[in-house]
Amino acid sequence: xxPSRPPTAxxxxxxxxxxxxxxxxxxxxESLARSIFLxxxxxxxxxxxxxxxxxxxxxxPLLSIDFLLQPPIRGMRAGGIWPALLGTIYLVLLxxxxxxxxxxxxxxxLHEYARESWLTRMVxxxxxxxxxxxxxxxxxxxxxxxxxxxxxxxxxxAASLTLAIMTMPVIIASTREALAxxxxxxxxxxxxxxATRWQTIRHxxxxxxxxxxxxxxxLQVSRTAGETAPVMFTGAVFYKAIREGDWLAYGLxxxxxxxxxxxxxxxxxxxxxxxxxxxxxxxVLLLTVLTFNALSIxxxxxxxxxxxx
Amino acid sequence: xxxxxMTILPxxxxxxxxxxxxxxxxxxxxxxxxxxxxxxxxxxxxxxxxLREGAGFLLAGKLSISQFLGSIEWYPTSQSHVRYGALxxxxxxASVTLLxxxxxxxxxxxxxxxxxxxxxxxxxxxxxxxxxxxxxxPSVVWGFIGLTLLNSLIIRFFDAPIGLxxxxxxxxxxxxSVPIIVSIGEDALKAxxxxxxxxxxxxxATRWQMVYRxxxxxxxxxxxxxxxxGIGRAVGETMAVLMAxxxxxxxxxSPLDSVRTLTATIAAELGEAPVGSDHYQVLFxxxxxxxxxxxxxxxxxxxxVRGIRGRAS
Numbered sequence: 001x002x003p004s005r006p007p008t009a010x011x012x013x014x015x016x017x018x019x020x021x022x023x024x025x026x027x028x029x030e031s032l033a034r035s036i037f038l039x040x041x042x043x044x045x046x047x048x049x050x051x052x053x054x055x056x057x058x059x060x061p062l063l064s065i066d067f068l069l070q071p072p073i074r075g076m077r078a079g080g081i082w083p084a085l086l087g088t089i090y091l092v093l094l095x096x097x098x099x100x101x102x103x104x105x106x107x108x109x110l111h112e113y114a115r116e117s118w119l120t121r122m123v124x125x126x127x128x129x130x131x132x133x134x135x136x137x138x139x140x141x142x143x144x145x146x147x148x149x150x151x152x153x154x155x156x157x158a159a160s161l162t163l164a165i166m167t168m169p170v171i172i173a174s175t176r177e178a179l180a181x182x183x184x185x186x187x188x189x190x191x192x193x194x195a196t197r198w199q200t201i202r203h204x205x206x207x208x209x210x211x212x213x214x215x216x217x218x219l220q221v222s223r224t225a226g227e228t229a230p231v232m233f234t235g236a237v238f239y240k241a242i243r244e245g246d247w248l249a250y251g252l253x254x255x256x257x258x259x260x261x262x263x264x265x266x267x268x269x270x271x272x273x274x275x276x277x278x279x280x281x282x283x284v285l286l287l288t289v290l291t292f293n294a295l296s297i298x299x300x301x302x303x304x305x306x307x308x309x
Numbered sequence: 310x311x312x313x314x315m316t317i318l319p320x321x322x323x324x325x326x327x328x329x330x331x332x333x334x335x336x337x338x339x340x341x342x343x344x345x346x347x348x349x350x351x352x353x354x355x356x357x358x359x360l361r362e363g364a365g366f367l368l369a370g371k372l373s374i375s376q377f378l379g380s381i382e383w384y385p386t387s388q389s390h391v392r393y394g395a396l397x398x399x400x401x402x403a404s405v406t407l408l409x410x411x412x413x414x415x416x417x418x419x420x421x422x423x424x425x426x427x428x429x430x431x432x433x434x435x436x437x438x439x440x441x442x443x444x445x446x447p448s449v450v451w452g453f454i455g456l457t458l459l460n461s462l463i464i465r466f467f468d469a470p471i472g473l474x475x476x477x478x479x480x481x482x483x484x485x486s487v488p489i490i491v492s493i494g495e496d497a498l499k500a501x502x503x504x505x506x507x508x509x510x511x512x513x514a515t516r517w518q519m520v521y522r523x524x525x526x527x528x529x530x531x532x533x534x535x536x537x538x539g540i541g542r543a544v545g546e547t548m549a550v551l552m553a554x555x556x557x558x559x560x561x562x563s564p565l566d567s568v569r570t571l572t573a574t575i576a577a578e579l580g581e582a583p584v585g586s587d588h589y590q591v592l593f594x595x596x597x598x599x600x601x602x603x604x605x606x607x608x609x610x611x612x613x614v615r616g617i618r619g620r621a622s
Contacts, residue, residue, distance in 0.1 A: 030517050033517035034427050037426075041423040041436055048443050108344075123345055129608070137355065137596050138355070139575075140362070140575065140593055141359055144361060148584070268456070293445040
């Protein structure tokens with residue numbers, strides 16, 4: 001051993017890039033901050049779980065297939081929710097029929113056609129605001145524009161159109177995201193073999209983003225099914241008698257019951273409703289909405305996992 | 310072989326696109342453009358049709374603005390003493406929104422900080438899904454929860470005669486607007502460049518110091534936008550406050566007072582007001598007021614977010 005070599009073995013000097021230990025006060029501060037923020041995040045999980053459990057617990061005695069498929073009886077104090085469920089299905093399907101094509105094409109415009117201009121900025125701003133307009137104002141609009149001005153009367157058609165306009169931003173946002181996920185070289189390759197803009201979109205962009213768009217459509221179902229205020233004055237009624245299991249009970253210009261409206265009715269408008277009934281209605285509505293939402297989330301996670309490019 | 314490679318291929322004439330194909334292309338482009346512009350048309354349409362129903366009353370001068378905005382007397386169906394003073398309704402909306410924000414802003418921003426700075430990728434994914442589900446609960450279900458669960462809890466713990474009040478509505482609205490504050494707030498924190506974090510940590514700052522001294526000032530505007538969007542959501546919420554705040558038109562002095570908001574008033578009274586009557590038109594004017602408030606709030610938030618994005622690029 002030569003004396004000139006540095007004594008590496010004896011003194012363990014800290015590596016220059018090692019973190020210096022924190023002071024005790026700092027360390028306590030750090031873990032305190034961490035746990036406070038954790039608590040704040042957890043406080044959001046707790047109500048979700050509590051609410052679902054509480055509703056399920058209260059509704060348990062009533063939940064059955066019969067409850068879904070039977071019409072309400074004795075002034076909505078007993079029986080099932082069939083007309084309301086069917087009404088919601090009609091409203092959701094019809095509003096999807098309108099909102100999906102327009103929303104998807106609007107997103108195609110924004111993502112594939114629009115250049116940076118004042119018009120594009122206006123459209124973007126309008127989409128943001130459309131999502132922010134209070135639901136009751138949408139209801140006033142539906143009443144003014146569809147029920148009265150267009151002469152549709154209070155009908156499924158008017159209510160669906162109102163819902164379609166209200167929830168369209170959802171589909172625009174998710175379609176844009178899906179379109180943005182298609183790499184630009186795909187488009188360029190297609191243009192280079194002589195395809196027009198629309199041919200490129202039709203044969204390359206849309207097929208590659210269709211599953212992302214579908215995620216948005218499922219999310220849209222969830223949103224539409226839960227809305228109450230917009231249908232209140234445009235087409236939904238407190239009560240309408242239809243037969244059990246009748247799938248074609250409503251026409252386009254009929255008024256209908258809706259699940260969300262039915263929950264409002266049985267919990268505030270009808271006296272002496274037995275306790276579990278509104279709970280069961282709430283559970284059906286909540287589970288419908290959450291199921292579709294969860295489906296859309298799962299679908300998105302799945303798509304992200306098997307993304308090829 | 311070599312000979313073949315050398316031959317120059319004849320330049321082919323560019324194929325003319327058939328006439329109909331160009332026409333179809335043009336037609337489709339028009340349709341797509343129309344759909345794109347439709348969003349603008351809808352927003353104008355909403356403003357136009359709501360104003361159209363309410364304008365007659367305004368133009369006829371039957372409604373004095375000072376009474377509408379300055380009086381707390383709301384007697385729309387009275388026989389002899391009809392008054393349309395919306396001050397108490399505005400106060401109702403303001404009080405419920407204020408309470409909701411007092412609760413939701415710290416929790417929402419705290420959760421956003423935890424999501425973006427303190428937790429691992431797994432936890433973050435799970436928490437984000439929970440937040441999305443929380444945001445998906447329909448407002449009428451929230452209202453029902455306020456009406457039943459929160460109502461009885463408030464009566465028990467605060468010894469209040471009735472549990473449908475500002476506190477109830479504020480709690481519900483807080484839970485409803487937390488998800489939007491969290492997700493926009495997290496985006497704002499994400500937008501702060503990582504070099505800021507690295508610089509702070511390299512100087513020996515703890516994570517908390519970095520958040521407090523560097524991230525919060527840097528993301529200030531984005532966080533403000535998150536809060537504004539939360540306010541927009543709370544002001545416009547209808548069914549939940551209709552069911553949870555009780556129905557008394559007055560200026561609230563304590564959180565345990567029942568109130569009625571602008572949105573709830575429209576929802577509660579529109580069904581009974583005959584089409585075209587004064588009362589009906591006033592409700593549409595309230596609608597215009599709500600539209601203007603949320604429009605201003607959203608516009609401001611959007612400008613802030615866009616400003617940040619503009620600077621980042």
